[in-house]
Each structure stands twice: as C-alpha cells, then as structure tokens.
Amino acid sequence: MTGALVYLQLTSLRNAVGQRVGRLRQPRYLIATLIGLAYFYFFFFRRQPYRGAAPGGPGVAPVNFGLLIGLSTAALLMAGRILYLWVFSAERAALAFSEAEVAFLFQAPVSRRVLVHFKLLKSQLRILFSAVLFSLISARFGFLGGNGWTHAAGWWILLSTLELHAIGASFARERLLDFGLNPARRRALFGGALALLVAGTWWWLRRNVQAPAAADLAGPEAIIHYFEGVLAAPPLSWLLAPFHWILRPFFAPDLGAFLRDLGPALLVLGAHYLWVIRADVAFEEASIELSRRRAERVAAMRSGDWRGQHRPARRRREPFSLRPRGPAPLAFLWRNLISAGPWFYPRNWMLLSAGVLGVMIWLAANPAYRTVLAVVQGAAVPVGFWVLIAGPILMRREVRLMMQRLDVIKTYPLRGWQVVLGEILAPMVLITAAEWLLLAVVAVATAALTGEFASTALRSSLGLIGAGLLVPPVVGLMTGIPFAATLYFPTWISAANQGSGVDAMGQRLIFAGGYLVVLIVALLPAALAAALPYFIVLWLVETQAIALLAGAVAASLVLAAELAAVIWWLGGRYERFDLSTELPQ
Amino acid sequence: MIEVHSLAKIYGEFTAVRDLSFTVQPGEVTGLVGPNGAGKTTTLRCCSGVIPPTRGTVRIRGIDLATDPVGAKRQLAFFPDEPRLFEYLTVRQHLGFIARLYGVADYEARAQPLLDELEMSDKQDLLPGELSRGMKQKLVIACGLLHTPGVIFFDEPLTGLDPAGIRRMKDTMRRLAREGAAIILSSHLLSLLEEVCTHVLILKQGEKIADGSLAEVRRRFSELPDASLEDAFFKATGDDHGPPVITPP
Structure with missing residues (x-):
C-alpha cells in the first residue's frame, strides 16, 4: 500500500513537472520562464554576498554576532512557535490532505500509520524546496558561517523538526481532549506551567547573575559578551539545549563543526519521528475539515481575495441610496463600495478626514510639534505612492471577479463603456479619496514647516488643488491598465495571477514592465501639455505656485481626455470580448 | 419572440454550432436537448448575447442582438445553471x-x-x-x-434544487409561458421537458436534428403511439439502445 502512495506522489510530481516543461513549447511560457530564471539568477547568484562593511571602509563597523547569541535568538523564536502549539493553538489533530486525497485515501484500506507516512513524504517535497530557497538567501550573509550546503541541511533539519513537532503536538492535544482536558483547561495548565518556568528562571537570574555594569554596556561587542555569559549558565543553557541541538548544524562555521553537530540534531529529529509515527490518534475528522478549509482558501485566493480567508459575510448598510433610475455605472460603484466595507463610505471617510486634518492643524499651530510634523510629512509621501500602487491591485481583483460573472454581466442591457466605467469607479474613488487626504496632510505639514503658517497657506493650498486635480485621472488610467491587460491578454493575466513557479514569476515581471511603459506613455502627453501654460503663467505673474496650478489644470484635462478615450476603447473591446474563446477554461 | 437564423459558432477548426435556425413564439417553451457537446450551452449563450456568434442573426422580440444589443438585452433574462450572487x-x-x-x-x-x-x-x-x-x-x-422579460433562457434550471424547489421552478416556467414569454429551456432531464415544454429542439454535434412541437417530434422519431420523448431522443440522435448498462464486476 505504501508503494501505491509513493507511486501517487512521484507520478503526480512527474506529471506536474512534465506539464510545466511541456508548456514551454508555448512562447509565452518560454519567455516568462526565461525572464523568471534570469531574475532568480541575478537575485541569488550575481549579487555580492553581504559580509558587513569592509574594515576601515565607510558605514557602520561590523558587529561580531556571537554564535551563542545567534543560536539563542533562533532558539527563542523556535520556543515561541512550540509554545503557541501547546498553549494557544485550538486546532485539532489534523493532517493536511487535499480534497482528492481525502476522498480516495480515507476510504481505502490504508492504516493510519501509512497515511501519516504519506503525509510526511508529501511535506518533505515542500520542506526540501523551502530549505534550498532559504539557504540561497541565508548563505549570502557571510557572518552566519558555513556554506550553502550546510545551510540547506540546517534548514532541512529545522523545518522537518518543526513540521513533526506541529503534528505531534496536535496529536497530543487530541489525546488530552480525549482525557477531558478541553482547550481552556489546557491553556490554563500549560500557561501556568510556563509562567512558573519563567518566574523561576527570572528568580534565578536575579540571584545569580549580576546586573550589567557600565562596562558591559560600552558597545555592541560588550553587550553581546554580557548576554553570552548569561545564556551559557544553567538553567538557561539547559532549557535552551534541545533547541540548540536542532539549530547548531545551521550555525556551524565549517564542515567539521557541522558533522560534529549533526548527530544530536538527527537524534532529536528521529525522536520526533518516532513520537509522531507511534501516536495512534484519530485525525480523520479534523483532517477532512482542514482540507475543506484549505480548498476554500485556495478558491478564495484564486477568485481575488488576497487574504485567502473566506469568512462569512456580514450585512452592511448602503454607502448611499441607490435610486432605480439614473446612470448605471453608479450602481457598480454602489455595489463595490458595499463590498469594500463601511470604512470607505463617503460619510465615514469625510469624518475620518476631518479628524485627521483637525489633528494636523492643531499640530501645525504648536511649534513644539515640528518634529512630529516632519515625521508625518516624511511618511505621507511613500504612503501616497503605496496607495497609488494599491489601485491597480484592487482593480485586478475587481476584474477577476467580473470575469467570473461575465456570463451574467454580459446579459445586462449596458454598453461596454458603462460596464468598464462602473468597474473602474470604485477603485478610482477610493484611491482618490485616500490621496486627497494624504495631499492635505502634506500641504498642512509643509505650510507649517517651511515658514509662517499664514503666509505659506496660500501656496500650499494652490499646490494641493493642483495635485488634487491630477489624482483622479491618473488613478483612473492606472486602474484602466490592468483592466485593458485582462481584456486583451486574458490567458497571460490569468496565468500570472493564479499560477506559481518561475514562469508565473516571469509573467508578473513582464506585466509590471509593460504596466510601467504604458503608464509613462500615458503621462507623457500630459507632461507636455502642462509645460506650455506653466511657462506662460510664470512669465505673466512670476509666481511659481500659480504657474504650477495652471500646468496641473492643463495636464489633468489631457489625462481626463485620455481616460475617457481609454474607457470608450475598453468598452468596445468588452463588447467584442468572447468569453468562450478568450477566457482560459 | 426569439428568431434565430443561420446561427454558427466556430472555434478555430471546431464548429460548435452549425447553421442553426429556429423560432420560439410568445407563450412557447422550447426544450433544447442533445448529448454532451451538442452545442446547447453555446446556443443559449449566443442567443442571450453572452458570446457573439460567428455567423447568423438572433432577434429578440424583433430587435437584432448584433446591431442593438442593449435594446435586445432589455427584453431578455438568462438564468445560468449556477446561481452567482454578490x-x-x-x-x-x-x-x-x-x-x-x-x-x-x-x-x-x-x-x-x-x-x-x-x-x-x-x-x-x-x-x-x-x-x-x-x-x-x-x-x-x-x-x-x-x-x-419577454424572452427567457434557462440553462439546467433544476440543478441542486429539492423536490419542492423543482415543482416551484416548473410552475414558474409554465406561468411565464402563459403570460406570453418565449422560453428556451436547456436540460438533460427529458422528463422535465416533457412536463414543461410545448416544443423541442434536438441538437447533435452542433446541428439541428429535429425541432417542432413535442407531439410532432415524438411522431417523427417513433412508430409507437405512446412513445416518450426519451425514445424519440435516442432515435433522433442515432443511439437507439440508449446508454450502456454498467454492471459491477
């Protein structure tokens, strides 16, 4: 029977690899794979490894992180994970199987132990891949010691042990449940034991370890030396020893040390394996539930829910009253705002904006808060760029949802441009509102920081109006690009959104590059149109702020015309879009 | 009224629907039947404006779906097999x-x-x-x-419904027909079509095998006076013996 399961796993793997290799005959997969491989090559192999600043060179002096500090930090992280598994986790004993595996294997004449072995074998593929990937990253940090191979082996031991411990802990929790120890009691029991352990260790530290003297805090090296002394003494060293055994191969500075440290690590790993394999716990029921939840999560992610969590929807009040007559695109906005949630409703957003601006004006009026204003101003600009990028991401989700319902939407008595405008409106309104608020924040902060508030307020206001005029059409164009990409290259976009692996990564890179090119082409005419009124007004009134406003008005008009043309053009494409031939099945 | 003339839908080398013409008058319920891959869903999607036909015309209550899609779509309703809601x-x-x-x-x-x-x-x-x-x-x-709507398309409308839901759905379809709607109903359930439909259109490999009233189609494809639509269907599609019986080994 084990042979059948190994066959299933190996055949599935071979077919998956074969399918991926086979589709390289299609140019789009081949090009995307080459670009993805080039990205990996340049990211992992061509970049100089990080070894700290060169001696005597510029920058911060390198810190010699002690082995014990590194080991103990990693051990504490590991302990945190294990603590979570034993104290906080409420998950029942469940092994992650796919829905097909549940359907076929759970009714097959297969023992639990064989199923556990199958699960472990399956998880090894993921662990091996992760170990290689992580080692490519960690081996770049020369101060960690070792090389790519020792790091890969170290990662494998660590990840395998954590995987086995998670399964073993879930089995143990199930057993405790059978003995009448429900999660609340378990938390109280294990939490109490943990509190005692921490209190005991603290008490011991207070009695036996001297508080750091001034010399111990003289610099990074001294601080590390002090803490190494604390960690090396019992009982902390005893408590951390099992974690250290697991982690030492990863931190081994050379091959000799690695081989020396391998024995204890494999011993702990083997003990975990025996623990899991000998536990005879009924995991079937919880595993079925887990596989269902995982399938739902995957379906939710594929349908555009980036959180991948399918929580039951709750009723939401309407953002505004939708009358039965009027422009149809507003109905799309109304529907999508309900989906977005009450935080984005006009009234709530206006209240939030008023509150934020009130605080900003209060800060601006008080010279003591200049530093705070400077921090807010500095943070608002990158946040503004990030929000601008969020528009296309939101749009990709909307378009994906639209594509799923296209056979219904196509029967609506609407022109294509109405549907396109309707779908674009919500991300456009949401991003514009956020950008306007951020612009207002920056304007207030700039007015307060650059001089007398009253004298710079006018200039800030003009700048605010100018930038504010540019935002809606720019956001509209930015959200229109993913829409256009989906309508013109549906199979490309679908594969890039849903796929995984090197080719999907390559397709995303191609999409990002194309997106930037199209955006630059769209912004170029607006920039040219802005130049003429800017120079004329500057020559006439010799006031920079007014000239900039004139340029912004001209640019926003050009951008608005471009947006209208794009919506019209996409509407035509939408009307001709044949979902039976163009959507991937 | 639904008027379909020389409708064709071609995917590359594959013809899903070939030169299909038929009419559904107000008050008629036409059952669209055929084996898997006969072109039923493609026909429904073309007639409801979801996908464009490669050739031919579809008129919904006299409005050409190609030249005035918005006007035509105001007159129709399409019910897919899976309820997709927001x-x-x-x-x-x-x-x-x-x-x-x-x-x-x-x-x-x-x-x-x-x-x-x-x-x-x-x-x-x-x-x-x-x-x-x-x-x-x-x-x-x-x-x-x-x-x-004056024109209604149903694609496998009974999928997933309980007995009460099935009865209600059948009653709704009959009522809509009585009120003058022209209905096309695609289903593999021949008993449902016999109960609800006034007319039937049989497709096979994208081509029309037969259309007409239920009685006409039964008469044409079966010599027996009490022949069912099922008998006529298998005769019309050239599969007189019906599907093979699967017995456990």
Whole structure:
C-alpha cells in the first residue's frame, strides 16, 4: 500500500513537472520562464554576498554576532512557535490532505500509520524546496558561517523538526481532549506551567547573575559578551539545549563543526519521528475539515481575495441610496463600495478626514510639534505612492471577479463603456479619496514647516488643488491598465495571477514592465501639455505656485481626455470580448 | 419572440454550432436537448448575447442582438445553471442593483409579489451566504424577472434544487409561458421537458436534428403511439439502445 502512495506522489510530481516543461513549447511560457530564471539568477547568484562593511571602509563597523547569541535568538523564536502549539493553538489533530486525497485515501484500506507516512513524504517535497530557497538567501550573509550546503541541511533539519513537532503536538492535544482536558483547561495548565518556568528562571537570574555594569554596556561587542555569559549558565543553557541541538548544524562555521553537530540534531529529529509515527490518534475528522478549509482558501485566493480567508459575510448598510433610475455605472460603484466595507463610505471617510486634518492643524499651530510634523510629512509621501500602487491591485481583483460573472454581466442591457466605467469607479474613488487626504496632510505639514503658517497657506493650498486635480485621472488610467491587460491578454493575466513557479514569476515581471511603459506613455502627453501654460503663467505673474496650478489644470484635462478615450476603447473591446474563446477554461 | 437564423459558432477548426435556425413564439417553451457537446450551452449563450456568434442573426422580440444589443438585452433574462450572487449584497440590495441596471423605476412594487411568490419575503435582509442553494436560485429568478422579460433562457434550471424547489421552478416556467414569454429551456432531464415544454429542439454535434412541437417530434422519431420523448431522443440522435448498462464486476 505504501508503494501505491509513493507511486501517487512521484507520478503526480512527474506529471506536474512534465506539464510545466511541456508548456514551454508555448512562447509565452518560454519567455516568462526565461525572464523568471534570469531574475532568480541575478537575485541569488550575481549579487555580492553581504559580509558587513569592509574594515576601515565607510558605514557602520561590523558587529561580531556571537554564535551563542545567534543560536539563542533562533532558539527563542523556535520556543515561541512550540509554545503557541501547546498553549494557544485550538486546532485539532489534523493532517493536511487535499480534497482528492481525502476522498480516495480515507476510504481505502490504508492504516493510519501509512497515511501519516504519506503525509510526511508529501511535506518533505515542500520542506526540501523551502530549505534550498532559504539557504540561497541565508548563505549570502557571510557572518552566519558555513556554506550553502550546510545551510540547506540546517534548514532541512529545522523545518522537518518543526513540521513533526506541529503534528505531534496536535496529536497530543487530541489525546488530552480525549482525557477531558478541553482547550481552556489546557491553556490554563500549560500557561501556568510556563509562567512558573519563567518566574523561576527570572528568580534565578536575579540571584545569580549580576546586573550589567557600565562596562558591559560600552558597545555592541560588550553587550553581546554580557548576554553570552548569561545564556551559557544553567538553567538557561539547559532549557535552551534541545533547541540548540536542532539549530547548531545551521550555525556551524565549517564542515567539521557541522558533522560534529549533526548527530544530536538527527537524534532529536528521529525522536520526533518516532513520537509522531507511534501516536495512534484519530485525525480523520479534523483532517477532512482542514482540507475543506484549505480548498476554500485556495478558491478564495484564486477568485481575488488576497487574504485567502473566506469568512462569512456580514450585512452592511448602503454607502448611499441607490435610486432605480439614473446612470448605471453608479450602481457598480454602489455595489463595490458595499463590498469594500463601511470604512470607505463617503460619510465615514469625510469624518475620518476631518479628524485627521483637525489633528494636523492643531499640530501645525504648536511649534513644539515640528518634529512630529516632519515625521508625518516624511511618511505621507511613500504612503501616497503605496496607495497609488494599491489601485491597480484592487482593480485586478475587481476584474477577476467580473470575469467570473461575465456570463451574467454580459446579459445586462449596458454598453461596454458603462460596464468598464462602473468597474473602474470604485477603485478610482477610493484611491482618490485616500490621496486627497494624504495631499492635505502634506500641504498642512509643509505650510507649517517651511515658514509662517499664514503666509505659506496660500501656496500650499494652490499646490494641493493642483495635485488634487491630477489624482483622479491618473488613478483612473492606472486602474484602466490592468483592466485593458485582462481584456486583451486574458490567458497571460490569468496565468500570472493564479499560477506559481518561475514562469508565473516571469509573467508578473513582464506585466509590471509593460504596466510601467504604458503608464509613462500615458503621462507623457500630459507632461507636455502642462509645460506650455506653466511657462506662460510664470512669465505673466512670476509666481511659481500659480504657474504650477495652471500646468496641473492643463495636464489633468489631457489625462481626463485620455481616460475617457481609454474607457470608450475598453468598452468596445468588452463588447467584442468572447468569453468562450478568450477566457482560459 | 426569439428568431434565430443561420446561427454558427466556430472555434478555430471546431464548429460548435452549425447553421442553426429556429423560432420560439410568445407563450412557447422550447426544450433544447442533445448529448454532451451538442452545442446547447453555446446556443443559449449566443442567443442571450453572452458570446457573439460567428455567423447568423438572433432577434429578440424583433430587435437584432448584433446591431442593438442593449435594446435586445432589455427584453431578455438568462438564468445560468449556477446561481452567482454578490457576496455582500442582501436579497433586497440585489433587486435594487438590478433595478438600476434595467431602469425599473417601480421595482419595489414589482419585487414584493415576486418575493411573495418565491416565499422570500422574510429573507430580504439576508446575504447570499445565509441562503440555501434553492433560495439563491430563487433570488436569481427574482432578479431575472424583475424587468418582466419577454424572452427567457434557462440553462439546467433544476440543478441542486429539492423536490419542492423543482415543482416551484416548473410552475414558474409554465406561468411565464402563459403570460406570453418565449422560453428556451436547456436540460438533460427529458422528463422535465416533457412536463414543461410545448416544443423541442434536438441538437447533435452542433446541428439541428429535429425541432417542432413535442407531439410532432415524438411522431417523427417513433412508430409507437405512446412513445416518450426519451425514445424519440435516442432515435433522433442515432443511439437507439440508449446508454450502456454498467454492471459491477
């Protein structure tokens, strides 16, 4: 029977690899794979490894992180994970199987132990891949010691042990449940034991370890030396020893040390394996539930829910009253705002904006808060760029949802441009509102920081109006690009959104590059149109702020015309879009 | 009325629907049947404007779907086999949304009797996630009928319904036909078609094998006076013996 399961796993793997290799005959997969491989090559192999600043060179002096500090930090992280598994986790004993595996294997004449072995074998593929990937990253940090191979082996031991411990802990929790120890009691029991352990260790530290003297805090090296002394003494060293055994191969500075440290690590790993394999716990029921939840999560992610969590929807009040007559695109906005949630409703957003601006004006009026204003101003600009990028991401989700319902939407008595405008409106309104608020924040902060508030307020206001005029059409164009990409290259976009692996990564890179090119082409005419009124007004009134406003008005008009043309053009494409031939099945 | 003339849908080298012509008069319910891959769903999608035909014309109550798609779509309703609803819109909000798309000014007055008939009056504030599959199907029907369409397409309408839901669906289809709607109903359930349809259109490999009233089709393809539509179907599609019987080893 084990042979059948190994066959299933190996055949599935071979077919998956074969399918991926086979589709390289299609140019789009081949090009995307080459670009993805080039990205990996340049990211992992061509970049100089990080070894700290060169001696005597510029920058911060390198810190010699002690082995014990590194080991103990990693051990504490590991302990945190294990603590979570034993104290906080409420998950029942469940092994992650796919829905097909549940359907076929759970009714097959297969023992639990064989199923556990199958699960472990399956998880090894993921662990091996992760170990290689992580080692490519960690081996770049020369101060960690070792090389790519020792790091890969170290990662494998660590990840395998954590995987086995998670399964073993879930089995143990199930057993405790059978003995009448429900999660609340378990938390109280294990939490109490943990509190005692921490209190005991603290008490011991207070009695036996001297508080750091001034010399111990003289610099990074001294601080590390002090803490190494604390960690090396019992009982902390005893408590951390099992974690250290697991982690030492990863931190081994050379091959000799690695081989020396391998024995204890494999011993702990083997003990975990025996623990899991000998536990005879009924995991079937919880595993079925887990596989269902995982399938739902995957379906939710594929349908555009980036959180991948399918929580039951709750009723939401309407953002505004939708009358039965009027422009149809507003109905799309109304529907999508309900989906977005009450935080984005006009009234709530206006209240939030008023509150934020009130605080900003209060800060601006008080010279003591200049530093705070400077921090807010500095943070608002990158946040503004990030929000601008969020528009296309939101749009990709909307378009994906639209594509799923296209056979219904196509029967609506609407022109294509109405549907396109309707779908674009919500991300456009949401991003514009956020950008306007951020612009207002920056304007207030700039007015307060650059001089007398009253004298710079006018200039800030003009700048605010100018930038504010540019935002809606720019956001509209930015959200229109993913829409256009989906309508013109549906199979490309679908594969890039849903796929995984090197080719999907390559397709995303191609999409990002194309997106930037199209955006630059769209912004170029607006920039040219802005130049003429800017120079004329500057020559006439010799006031920079007014000239900039004139340029912004001209640019926003050009951008608005471009947006209208794009919506019209996409509407035509939408009307001709044949979902039976163009959507991937 | 639905008028289809020389409809064809071709995918590369594959012809899904070939030179299909038929008419469905107001008050008629035409059952669209055929083996898997016969072109039923493609025909329904072309006739409802979901996908464009490669050739041919479709007229919905006299309006050409290709030249005036918006005008034609105002006259029709398409019910896919799977109810697809908006996660965050309640029953009432779904109706409000559809009313805006179709410009139904008095939708509240129209919606109430519809919801009463579908026994959904007490569920107006529920979200799709709180509805059973049958209820979701009912909501889709309420949305589709809100603008009083004259032409209706059903694609496997009984999928997932319980016995009460099946009966209600059949009653709804009969009532709509009585009120003058032209209906096309695609289903593999030949017994359903016998119960509900006045006419039948049999497709095979994208081509029309037969169309006409139920009695005409039965008469044409079976010598027996009490032959069922099933007998006629297998005779018409050239599969007289029906599907093979599978016996356990």
